[in-house]
Amino acid sequence: MKNKALSKRMRNNLLSYSFILPNFLGFLIFTLGPILFAFILAFMEWDGNHAMKFVGFENFIALVSNQRFLAALRNTVVYSLATVPCTLVVALGLAILLNQNIRGRAFFRTVSFFPYVASLVAVAAVWNMLFSPSKSGPVNMILYSLGWEAKSLPAWAASRDWVMFTLVLFSVWKNMGYYMVIYLAGLQGINSELYEAASLDGAGRMQKFRYITWPQLKPTTFFVTVILTINCFKVFDVVYMLAGGSNGILNTSAIVLVSHIYEESFGKWRLGYGSAVAMVLFLIVLVVTLIQFKGEKNYANS
Amino acid sequence: MKKRLGSVMLACSLAAVTMAGCSGSNSSGGGTTSAPTAADAGATTDATAAGDVKTLKWAIWDINSVFYYQPLVDEFERRNPDIKIEMVDLGSAGTSDYVTNLAIELSGGGTDFDLATMQSVPQYTTLVSKGVLAKLDDFVARDSWELAQYSGLTEQLTIDGALYELPFRSDFWMLYYNPDVFEKQGVAMPTNDMTWAEYDLLAREVADPTPGNEIYGTHYHTWRSCVQCPATLDGQHTVLDGNYDFYQPFYDMVVSQMEDGISRNYAELKTSSLHHSDAFAQGNTAMYYMGSWQIQGFINKIKTGEYTEIPNWRLAKLPHAPGVAAGDTIGTVTGISIVENSSKKDEAWEFVKFMAGPEGAGIIAGTGSFPAVMTDEVIAEIASMDGFPQDAQSKEAMKKGKLYLEMPISPYTTDIETILNEQHDAIMTGAETVESGIKAMNEQVSAILE
Numbered sequence: 001m002k003n004k005a006l007s008k009r010m011r012n013n014l015l016s017y018s019f020i021l022p023n024f025l026g027f028l029i030f031t032l033g034p035i036l037f038a039f040i041l042a043f044m045e046w047d048g049n050h051a052m053k054f055v056g057f058e059n060f061i062a063l064v065s066n067q068r069f070l071a072a073l074r075n076t077v078v079y080s081l082a083t084v085p086c087t088l089v090v091a092l093g094l095a096i097l098l099n100q101n102i103r104g105r106a107f108f109r110t111v112s113f114f115p116y117v118a119s120l121v122a123v124a125a126v127w128n129m130l131f132s133p134s135k136s137g138p139v140n141m142i143l144y145s146l147g148w149e150a151k152s153l154p155a156w157a158a159s160r161d162w163v164m165f166t167l168v169l170f171s172v173w174k175n176m177g178y179y180m181v182i183y184l185a186g187l188q189g190i191n192s193e194l195y196e197a198a199s200l201d202g203a204g205r206m207q208k209f210r211y212i213t214w215p216q217l218k219p220t221t222f223f224v225t226v227i228l229t230i231n232c233f234k235v236f237d238v239v240y241m242l243a244g245g246s247n248g249i250l251n252t253s254a255i256v257l258v259s260h261i262y263e264e265s266f267g268k269w270r271l272g273y274g275s276a277v278a279m280v281l282f283l284i285v286l287v288v289t290l291i292q293f294k295g296e297k298n299y300a301n302s
Numbered sequence: 303m304k305k306r307l308g309s310v311m312l313a314c315s316l317a318a319v320t321m322a323g324c325s326g327s328n329s330s331g332g333g334t335t336s337a338p339t340a341a342d343a344g345a346t347t348d349a350t351a352a353g354d355v356k357t358l359k360w361a362i363w364d365i366n367s368v369f370y371y372q373p374l375v376d377e378f379e380r381r382n383p384d385i386k387i388e389m390v391d392l393g394s395a396g397t398s399d400y401v402t403n404l405a406i407e408l409s410g411g412g413t414d415f416d417l418a419t420m421q422s423v424p425q426y427t428t429l430v431s432k433g434v435l436a437k438l439d440d441f442v443a444r445d446s447w448e449l450a451q452y453s454g455l456t457e458q459l460t461i462d463g464a465l466y467e468l469p470f471r472s473d474f475w476m477l478y479y480n481p482d483v484f485e486k487q488g489v490a491m492p493t494n495d496m497t498w499a500e501y502d503l504l505a506r507e508v509a510d511p512t513p514g515n516e517i518y519g520t521h522y523h524t525w526r527s528c529v530q531c532p533a534t535l536d537g538q539h540t541v542l543d544g545n546y547d548f549y550q551p552f553y554d555m556v557v558s559q560m561e562d563g564i565s566r567n568y569a570e571l572k573t574s575s576l577h578h579s580d581a582f583a584q585g586n587t588a589m590y591y592m593g594s595w596q597i598q599g600f601i602n603k604i605k606t607g608e609y610t611e612i613p614n615w616r617l618a619k620l621p622h623a624p625g626v627a628a629g630d631t632i633g634t635v636t637g638i639s640i641v642e643n644s645s646k647k648d649e650a651w652e653f654v655k656f657m658a659g660p661e662g663a664g665i666i667a668g669t670g671s672f673p674a675v676m677t678d679e680v681i682a683e684i685a686s687m688d689g690f691p692q693d694a695q696s697k698e699a700m701k702k703g704k705l706y707l708e709m710p711i712s713p714y715t716t717d718i719e720t721i722l723n724e725q726h727d728a729i730m731t732g733a734e735t736v737e738s739g740i741k742a743m744n745e746q747v748s749a750i751l752e
Contacts, residue, residue, distance in 0.1 A: 128573045158568075
């Protein structure tokens with residue numbers, strides 16, 4: 001009797017495992033395995049063909065003196081620090097606007113979500129055209145007619161001073177729709193009685209936002225921040241498309257960590273060094289995530 | 303009991319997967335050449351016994367837009383009925399696809415390729431250092447294969463005393479020009495014997511920077527080679543020097559032309575990714591220099607009606623430094639190699655000889671490309687092609703002088719290239735002055751060479 005019960009539970013377990021197995025196998029072979037392998041590679045010198053050679057921390061020492069790595073690290077941090085708050089603010093603003101009963105609400109929601117759905121390569125090509133560095137580029141033309149001096153018109157992605165701004169602007173525009181939808185869900189989850197009560201107490205719009213909306217949205221904001229930060233640190237495609245030019249060569253004003261990993265690993269076949277950079281990226285994302293998870297506890301408790 | 307059985311099974315299957323993963327990476331990691339070769343050899347012996355026809359697998363790019371592959375294969379198979387060639391397209395040469403894919407394909411012991419096409423010298427250098435290409439010296443010695451017919455190219459391709467490819471195509475840089483523009487502007491046409499100073503003057507004379515009605519005197523593609531390589535034609539400097547002060551006159555010339563509207567703006571070209579041939583084909587560009595590989599492109603696109611503005615385009619020799627003979631130019635090499643892990647090296651060598659030898663040269667020239675073996679017949683063959691400019695000067699322009707490799711062989715090629723690309727971009731976008739950009743090249747490259 002007891003045996004039978006056990007075997008039933010066991011059967012259930014096995015059944016569950018069998019459901020997980022295909023996914024887990026994929027994860028094991030294509031994700032977990034390579035990750036562990038990269039950990040080992042970071043301490044090796046390997047070109048993919050000759051025998052691996054153990055070099056200890058040499059790859060990590062080489063990092064510190066590599067100008068392109070330092071530039072990539074700096075650019076990635078700057079990009080993330082700028083993109084995360086800007087996207088948050090824009091997405092929240094859009095969500096609040098489009099959560100009200102206005103005419104054409106569905107239309108504007110679709111419009112804001114569209115950049116996220118569109119293919120990145122296609123919209124990047126359009127952006128490069130709109131933000132053409134020439135005086136006759138559409139955006140520059142507008143700036144010029146607004147009184148911007150012709151000589152100092154920005155060259156956008158082709159200029160060292162403007163490339164980061166262009167990248168951030170593009171990323172915010174591209175992703176705002178997605179995070180807007182998440183915020184919309186959050187907004188709709190707020191109990192409307194809270195607002196009614198506040199109105200009775202004579203609270204204004206700003207006070208409602210400050211004391212009801214913002215605190216109620218904290219879990220959403222937390223989620224959005226974590227996902228956005230991680231996505232920002234692993235940025236590659238946006239930079240490659242906007243700043244890579246015809247040959248995909250990135251200068252030190254535009255290069256980001258993932259591009260550096262790619263150029264070292266698959267351009268120069270320094271797989272060990274590339275893995276060491278990947279480890280640095282991994283550590284950064286890990287630390288950021290840990291800090292944020294710690295922060296989450298405070299949010300949840302308050 | 304069953305629970306334990308279940309977990310044991312799970313553990314076993316996981317372990318098996320892990321082991322499979324490990325063995326895979328082991329073989330690609332420490333994979334020696336002997337083991338897979340032996341295995342392959344066993345397999346092919348069986349195949350040979352069965353059909354007596356050996357199939358060689360050949361890595362190529364752009365199978366639909368390179369016209370000599372198929373005729374080469376057809377003729378070779380006709381002459382060698384016991385060898386079949388299987389072409390495998392690994393991606394486009396216009397992007398980095400082919401280079402990356404081939405490197406991945408040949409890494410580790412598991413490849414079944416026998417022949418690989420080398421798109422460029424840097425690709426060749428990288429693959430040689432990865433140890434995936436076979437040395438050809440024994441074959442060359444065995445068959446007393448004549449290396450002199452490559453006019454010195456094979457010497458420039460020798461790495462640590464060994465040769466790993468035979469060149470089958472060798473393109474060189476020429477000046478393309480649009481006589482209609484020169485005529486309209488009432489300016490004398492470019493000649494086969496111009497110094498860089500004369501070229502600069504000519505570009506300025508023929509240009510018209512009026513906004514909306516621009517005529518560009520010349521055009522520079524965004525590659526660093528367009529500015530830097532001409533500087534190495536003085537026969538005294540190379541890209542491996544570590545001191546790049548000799549680039550200065552060329553950067554001064556190009557940057558000031560760009561500022562004066564004589565040539566298109568680099569930053570715009572970079573973001574718009576405009577192809578150099580499309581720029582010239584707009585019909586408002588008087589001249590520009592580019593590799594001879596572009597000849598076929600113009601002929602074909604004019605034939606198909608895509609390019610309508612440059613019906614009378616012509617060729618001239620690349621301008622030269624004072625004191626250097628006209629015709630000395632920058633060259634690129636496209637070669638054919640045997641894969642180190644191939645078990646059919648003897649058969650592969652037969653194809654290499656055919657392709658890189660005089661027979662292959664005739665076939666390649668017949669499709670409008672420039673073979674590495676250049677004889678008078680080959681030149682006549684190309685010039686007689688339908689659509690080739692018919693004036694005497696264009697034909698004369700095909701007689702090249704000394705050939706300098708765009709990128710000579712060095713273990714530091716990719717590092718140097720990264721630095722030079724970066725500074726080229728900085729100078730051309732105006733982020734740095736010519737002086738500070740060259741200073742940065744000098745400092746960073748010397749640091750690598752030390």
